[in-house]
Amino acid sequence: SHAGMTRFAALRREIMSSEISFLMEAHDGLSAKIVEEAGFRGVWASGLTTSAALGLRDSNEASWTQVLDQLEYMADATRLPILVDGDTGHGNFNNVRRFVRKLGERGLAGVCIEDKLFPKTNSFIGEGQALADIEEFCGRIKAGKDSQVDDDFVLIARVEALISGLGMAEALRRAEAYHQAGADAILIHSKRSTAEEILAFTRAWGNRAPLVIVPTMYYATPTAVYREAGISTVIWANHLLRSALVAMRETAARIAEDESLMRVEGQVASVQEVFRLVGNAELEQAERQYLPAR
Ligand code: SPV
Numbered sequence: 001s002h003a004g005m006t007r008f009a010a011l012r013r014e015i016m017s018s019e020i021s022f023l024m025e026a027h028d029g030l031s032a033k034i035v036e037e038a039g040f041r042g043v044w045a046s047g048l049t050t051s052a053a054l055g056l057r058d059s060n061e062a063s064w065t066q067v068l069d070q071l072e073y074m075a076d077a078t079r080l081p082i083l084v085d086g087d088t089g090h091g092n093f094n095n096v097r098r099f100v101r102k103l104g105e106r107g108l109a110g111v112c113i114e115d116k117l118f119p120k121t122n123s124f125i126g127e128g129q130a131l132a133d134i135e136e137f138c139g140r141i142k143a144g145k146d147s148q149v150d151d152d153f154v155l156i157a158r159v160e161a162l163i164s165g166l167g168m169a170e171a172l173r174r175a176e177a178y179h180q181a182g183a184d185a186i187l188i189h190s191k192r193s194t195a196e197e198i199l200a201f202t203r204a205w206g207n208r209a210p211l212v213i214v215p216t217m218y219y220a221t222p223t224a225v226y227r228e229a230g231i232s233t234v235i236w237a238n239h240l241l242r243s244a245l246v247a248m249r250e251t252a253a254r255i256a257e258d259e260s261l262m263r264v265e266g267q268v269a270s271v272q273e274v275f276r277l278v279g280n281a282e283l284e285q286a287e288r289q290y291l292p293a294r
């Protein structure tokens, strides 16, 4: 458990430990609570799903302060450490500095930034997305590390070379440069349907720094394979939003069709459950403490 640790230290331990860790996606305060109740030890604040929950595309349509406000709701809703999907860092080194500082001030334990250009495009869209210049991206990493408000804040550098079709050598070259620039870990991303290139990268990388993966497209690979390969952290990147979408769509369709709540009432969470999840019991207790007795 993370008892007695700051959230910065807790995330650092999850990322740095030799044991495999799992981060579960959340996109708002409620989903962050659900991640915690499921027993996960950390949250992935996905850019894709945080955007989608706002009805926006994963293209930096939400401003960075709008993202920060969403993240603050998540940090307030759970005691778990949160790894923030920082996209490209919202600009150049200077934007990264300010973003990293504000994340730390609001209790977000770490950030992952990717070596692409602002405004970013989701990795699963199109082919051959342009990558950042290596030296320029290293500047973003250094600036981020120099701006962290807590020594245990985690900055992860995400390598998009395999996604962009630039090959293994380029992916390794970039990962090594980002490691040298001070990244705490490397997220190596792939959109293939099998884990082959991820495992090849992992073998070539060795133990230079912890590796983080996002097996959204190569979902059929057993987790034992990642454990054996020495992967540090697996991110289940978008599955709460995707499951909510199916559930919401079914409920809406049923109510529209029936013009009645009869069929859905037994299928949806009770109103009492909503009260419980957002902590109404604590408010009742506080009212007894702080409101004049009536
Ligand atoms: C996200 O969850 O927003 C990610 C992972 O960055 S991916 O969508 O695979 O790019």
Ligand code: MG
Residues within 6 Å of the ligand: 046, 047, 048, 058, 085, 087
């Ligand atoms: Mg993202």
